[in-house]
Amino acid sequence: IRQEAETLRKQLQAWGIAYYTEDNPVVEDFTYDKAYQRLVEIETNYPDLITPDSPTQQVGDEVISDFSKVTHEIPMLSMGDVFSEAELAEFENRITNNVGGKVDYNCELKIDGLAISLRYENGILVQGSTRGNGSIGEDITKNLKTIPSIPTKLKRPLNLDVRGECYMPKESFAKLNETREANGEAVFANPRNAAAGSLRQLDPKVTASRKLSTFMYNVASFDPLESRTQAEMLEELHDLGFTINPTYRVANNVADIDAYVDEFQRKRSDLAYGIDGIVIKVNSLQLQRSLGATVKVPRWAIAYKFPP
Numbered sequence: 001i002r003q004e005a006e007t008l009r010k011q012l013q014a015w016g017i018a019y020y021t022e023d024n025p026v027v028e029d030f031t032y033d034k035a036y037q038r039l040v041e042i043e044t045n046y047p048d049l050i051t052p053d054s055p056t057q058q059v060g061d062e063v064i065s066d067f068s069k070v071t072h073e074i075p076m077l078s079m080g081d082v083f084s085e086a087e088l089a090e091f092e093n094r095i096t097n098n099v100g101g102k103v104d105y106n107c108e109l110k111i112d113g114l115a116i117s118l119r120y121e122n123g124i125l126v127q128g129s130t131r132g133n134g135s136i137g138e139d140i141t142k143n144l145k146t147i148p149s150i151p152t153k154l155k156r157p158l159n160l161d162v163r164g165e166c167y168m169p170k171e172s173f174a175k176l177n178e179t180r181e182a183n184g185e186a187v188f189a190n191p192r193n194a195a196a197g198s199l200r201q202l203d204p205k206v207t208a209s210r211k212l213s214t215f216m217y218n219v220a221s222f223d224p225l226e227s228r229t230q231a232e233m234l235e236e237l238h239d240l241g242f243t244i245n246p247t248y249r250v251a252n253n254v255a256d257i258d259a260y261v262d263e264f265q266r267k268r269s270d271l272a273y274g275i276d277g278i279v280i281k282v283n284s285l286q287l288q289r290s291l292g293a294t295v296k297v298p299r300w301a302i303a304y305k306f307p308p
């Protein structure tokens with residue numbers, strides 16, 4: 001029993017380090033939980049086997065492993081997905097019927113990264129967080145402040161929440177995995193996991209070393225902005241100091257949307273970052289507001305997903 005307790009302690013400690021500091025779980029949560037429960041069972045029956053360094057004694061454990069929580073005043077929505085141009089036409093039909101006429105759309109690349117929200121007060125970055133479940137995310141302000149493309153001070157003293165995608169460029173991803181492999185560490189499966197793991201680091205210096213970047217695409221503003229359309233909003237974000245993805249394009253009909261989709265399905269492998277599809281949004285912000293959202297997704301936007 002003493003030997004079993006010792007082995008369990010060593011395993012849980014090694015797994016805990018990989019999970020909490022490398023954010024790179026080397027075992028399924030289930031395996032970790034089973035071992036943890038067995039150790040608790042042994043220590044309950046044989047208290048003299050409890051050691052101060054046992055994972056069951058590290059009360060601070062849950063603190064270092066968890067970031068403090070952030071409530072999104074304006075929920076961070078996800079989006080409905082479509083997988084064919086026929087479904088895309090159905091989306092456009094729904095909008096036309098709902099609005100009672102043809103509208104313009106803004107087409108944007110769907111970056112394969114991690115959704116983040118940046119909170120500015122009087123133009124100063126005061127908080128940065130992950131989407132989480134849409135209403136409650138994790139406070140990763142310190143980590144986000146290490147990313148060069150995120151302005152800590154805006155060109156205007158505005159109060160706003162800006163949403164966008166944090167991603168790891170393909171090249172940084174390849175280099176990171178080369179280094180990890182050379183150091184005998186587990187490699188990340190894809191740039192999205194690498195970005196997520198790098199953002200959820202407890203040590204901002206590790207985040208800073210991962211060469212992350214951002215494309216911002218949405219403003220949940222508390223101060224009125226000038227822009228009247230999605231495309232103008234992207235330009236306004238750019239003028240405020242954010243990095244936006246310049247490939248966006250206004251489309252007036254389904255044929256133009258299909259052309260954009262086909263173009264970037266072809267260009268996908270040449271891009272410096274991963275994309276998992278295209279986002280098509282009603283361009284008029286006033287129409288976006290009047291179309292509104294369901295509990296989980298906006299009615300005025302759809303994601304056309306590429307095959308993996």
Ligand SMILES: COc1nc2nc(N)nc(N)c2nc1C
Nearest residue numbers: 077078079108109110111217279
């Ligand atoms: C309006 O909501 C959204 N807009 C988006 N736009 C782009 N370009 N990429 C996304 N991943 C995205 N995601 C969401 C939830």
